[in-house]
Structures are given as C-alpha cells and as structure tokens.
Amino acid sequence: MLLKNKPYTLRWMIVVTMVIAIVCNYLDRQLLSILKPEILTHFDIGDIEFAWILNVFLICYAVMYPVSGILVDKFGPKPVMFTGIAAWSLACIGGGLSQDVYQFAICRGILGLAEPTIFTGQLVAVTLWFEKKTRATANSICQAGGSIGTMSAPLLVAWMVRYFPWQEVFVIAGIAGLVIAAIWWAVYSRPKPEFLAMTLDEPKGVSAKDQKAFPLLALFGTSALWGVILIRLVSDPVWYFINFWLPGYLRDLGTAQGMNPQETLDMIQYIGGIPFLIGATCGVLASAYSDKLVSKGWNALKSRKVVMSFSACVAPVLALIPLLSHWDAVAFSIRLGLITAVFSIVAFMCLVWLYNIGVVIAETFPVKNVATVLGIACGSGAVGAAVFNLVVGSLMATMGEYLFYCMGCLHPIATIVLLKLVKPAEPKEEIKLEVSSQPAC
Secondary structure, three states: OOHOOOHHHHHHHHHHHHHHHHHHHHHHHHHHHHHHHHHHHHHHHOHHHHHHHHHHHHHHHHHHHHHHHHHHHHOOOOHHHHHHHHHHHHHHHHHHHHHOOOHHHHHHHHHHHOOOHHHHHHHHHHHHHHOOOHHHHHHHHHHHHHHHHHHHHHHHHHHOOOOOHHHHHHHHHHHHHHHHHHHHHHHHOOOOOOHHHHOOOOOOOOHHOOOOOOOOHOOOOHHHHHHHHHHHHHHHHHHHHHHHHHHHOOOOOOOOOOHHHHHOOOHHHHHHOOHHHHHHHHHHHHHHHHHHHOOOOOOHHHHHHHHHHHHHHHHHHHHHHHHHHHOOOOOHHHHHHHHHHHHHHHHHHHHHHHHHHHHHOOOOOOHHHHHHHHHHHHHHHHHHHHHHHHHHHHHHOOOOOOHHHHHOOOOHHHHHHHHHHOOOOOOOOOOOOOOOOOOOO
16 A cells, blocks of 8 residues: 555544444444334334344344454454454345344344444554554544444434435445445555554564463453443443433423424434534543643553543533423523533543543553453443443433432542552563464554
8 A cells, every 4th residue: 555654644544444434333323223113114013122123232232342352452453343344234234135023133133243343443453553642532533433423323314214215225324334344454554563663662673472461361350451341331321321311301301391292303403413512522622632641741541540530520410400400490492501511511521431441441451452351341331331221211210310410420430440440451471472364463
C-alpha cells in the first residue's frame, strides 16, 4: 500500500474505516427493533417470540466477547475484524432472506457472535498505532461511531423502508457491510517495528515473540482484571438504561400531559438523539483532554483515572429526574428541556467511561492481553446489563423514583473500584508465546 511509508496518515485512515464499521455495526444491530412491526407481521409472531430472538442475540453476543478478545490477541485485528464484519454482514443478508422465524433467529445469533470482534480488534489497532498522548482521542473517536449509528439508524432505516420492503433493507445493509470488510482488509497493515517502538514504549529490538504476556488463567490473579470487570458490571447498567428506557420514559411523560401516541413519537424524533449527540461530543473532548495531560508529562493511566473520576461527580444529577417530572408549576416544555439536559449530562459521563476504560486496559496490561481483557470485561458488562434490563421494569414499578437515586450512586462506586484495584499489571516473569503466521501486532 502506498501509505505504508506515511504511518501518520495511514493510522487516521484506519480510524476512519473503524468508525464506519462501527456505525454499520449499530445499524445492523438496530434493524430488528426499528422494523419490529413489519417483522412480527411477516412471521406472524408476538412479543414473546420477539423477546426470544433478542435473547438469542444477547446470549451469543455476551459469550463471544471474551472469545473474540482471545482471537484478536492470537491472530491480530486485521483477520479477526475482517472475518467478523463479513460474518455479521452475511448474517444481516441472511435475515432478509429467511423463510421462517427459526432461520431468522439463527441469523441474529450469528450477528451476535460476529459483532464483538470489531470492538476488541479496534482497541488493539488503536493501541498499536497510537502513542499514549493521542490514544484516548483516537479510541473515543472510534467509539463515537456507536453514538452516530444510534442516532442515524432510525432516520436512515425509516427513509429506506419508504422505497424497499423490510427484507431488502436487511440485504442492502449487509452488502454495505461486505464493502466495508473489503476496505478494512485493504487499509489495515501491521505497524513497522520502529513505529511500534514509539507507540508501545518498547525498545526497537523487542519483537512480537519477545513481548511479555499473561497466560489466560493468570489474568484472573490480577486485581486489575477484577477491577475492570466490576467497573463494567456496576457502570454499564446506567448507559443501557439511557439507551433502552429513555425513549419510553419521555413518551410516558408526554402521555401524562395528554399527548397522543403520534405526538409523543414526534417529540422523541426531535429530542431523542440530543443526549447521545452531546454525550458523544463531550466524551471525545474529555478523552482529548486526558491526552493533553499526558502530553504535559502526566502518567497516562493517572490522566485517564482523573478524567473518569471527575466525570463521575455529575452522577447524582440523576436524582433530579423524578423532581423535574413532578414539577407541575413549570411548563411541560421547560421540564422536558431540563430532563433532556440531565440525561445529556449523564450520557456524557457514561461515554467518558466507555471511551476511556478500553484505554485504561491498554495502559494496564501487556499489549498481547489487551483484547482478551476487554472481551472478558465487556462480556461481563453485557451479562450485567442484560440482567438489569430484565428486572428494571419491575424496579421502576416498585422503587419508582428511588431507582434514579440508586443509579446516581453507581459511577461513584465504580470510581472507588477504579482507584483501588486498577493498577499496572506485569507478568512476574517473561513468558514467550507461540506466534502464529499472523502476529497479534
């Protein structure tokens, strides 16, 4: 590739490709929920069967996260991410071509198995291509692709459904993914040793074979691994709550004010994406600030901890949601604006943590363990969030406003775990791993 001799340009092309891939990832993931009415009618199924299709995806997604991390650490981000993008794209096409609900559910399961590869591979690619003073910024830009996908998917899919049957929307999205997979294979290449010496802070003479790493089971003997697992278990439910329950919560508020269903939908269309847009923008800026601290001479891990800890200070604003909801003395439009502002602040906090926890992992563990640790942590977070989502409905019914107070405490608890347990982890002795024909870095 012509850009191999221009690594600083190439690495940003890699970032752009990963952003597009993550946007595509979220688009393919959200097709099911956006096109739910058409899918239920076509397969003649109800909400119970639909829930099982969702569970097939979630179970496969949670199980595959740690496996994908292990694969990325063994074979590298290029082949694993290429295979993952191609597999979920083919699964998306398969969903559109499915003849019955069982075939459709299998395709959604394959989608769940393939999607984690983009996130574990993305973190390793950023770790290898970016030095510590720019790593958080690059990682947050990649992660912002999820927010872009979340905001753009409803608009794009709603537009496509006007001109194509829902099955063809699945096929078109899958074909687009296959194109992205081909672009990824063409764009990505392994950094040269002299470039790795700069990004990984290792001597030029250290090869991939000589880099230290923990055996898989030995990782569980480190406090840092348990720290990142606990952080994801404790903090992820807040972000999933905003994603899955915010639209319904806002619609309920509108209904209480006498709005009809169409009016509440229109309200969501105009304001539903605001928290994600503000959260993603401010999250990238906060990550860039942590990089600025590193460039000023701060320890890289300390700078991430400082930014994450300070962002957690805004968590208690969640307690304002019940107060604003019942503040009848103020016009509904003003209350709605204030509630949206509170959720925007909380989204910012959540995304600062999501954008930076991967960088914390990259700066805590050997590079050959980064994807494995991320996979284990994210898999744990997915399980915790799934359990939370199963019970949150009953919690809202029984705890009411107290649920918001409890969620306002989760990130401060995660901050204590971050400061106490997450410390640099080094193998006690150098362990040389067998290197495949496609080295991890």
